[in-house]
Amino acid sequence: MKRLYTLLLTLGLLLALSLTASGAGNGVRIFIDGTPLDAPASYISGSGTTMVPLRAVAEALGCTVAWDPVTATISISSPAPETSVPDGAPLVVLDPGHGGVYNGAEYSGVKEKDLNLAIAARTAELLEEEGVTVRMTRTSDQDVDLYARSGLANTLGADLFVSVHCNANVEHDDALGIYTCAYSEGTEGWQLAQTLHETMLEATGAADFGMEERPNLSVLRTAQVPAALVECGFMSTPSELALLVQPEYQAKLARGIADGILACLAQ
Ligand SMILES: [Zn+2]
Known part of the structure; x- marks a missing residue:
């Protein structure tokens, strides 16, 4: 959210600096850095407020705009300099779930956010060894x-997006295994989730907790590239938590995630 505020602040400054809107009949002409913007109807309301379409302005400034109708949220992503990527190489965004004040699940003092980051970081290493460019949504807590x-x-136009999590079941302390999900069946995201499911099971020998459509998960719903979310195992099940904290087992999970991603990239 901080990023969005920063961006809006930046947008505000840019608008103040270089946006000039002038009346033309009932419409408003918009110039960004001196270039006329071919924007859909801007207008001045009865109260004298000038209305300018946010999407047109944000996109003209190089941002990506996504609209989530479920929560009526507009998310604007700015192309930050550190996110520029080399041309040509396949590009994957890995998303270690939670972080900061959001621990995710927590059992026996183990926080999900830390497991997710360890597994995702290991996955990134494996992918980079294979010539894949990887960007992480976070590399620290x-x-x-x-x-x-x-x-x-x-924003990056990534080839794939994978969110990495660990599971918990508050009712059953014996739930086990790998679970993957995507926005809906029949999508490229679903194919990705399916492939990850198979490669993660193969790499770990873990139990199979199945797959599911998750249209309500915002990271899946708002991704404009093939996206899947993986749950690496149940922290609420003591025997599986004992595995999840081991670097050796995290490496197996990472191998499974990397193998699934590589298989999808090769298609
Ligand atoms: Zn989680």
């Missing part, structure tokens, strides 16, 4: 807005 996570993949 920091809070990242949900919309900024998919927003990074959207």
